[in-house]
Amino acid sequence: MEAAYEKEKELVQDLADTKW
Incomplete structure (x- = not known):
């Protein structure tokens, strides 16, 4: 889960x- 968030x-x- 954390890895997915970071990705x-x-x-x-x-x-x-x-x-931008």
């Missing part, structure tokens, strides 16, 4: 970087 957070950060 999701990383993915969101990457997406935000690409979006």
Whole structure:
């Protein structure tokens, strides 16, 4: 569960970087 949360957070950060 924790790993998934970290992975999701990383993915969101990457997406935000690409979006912005």
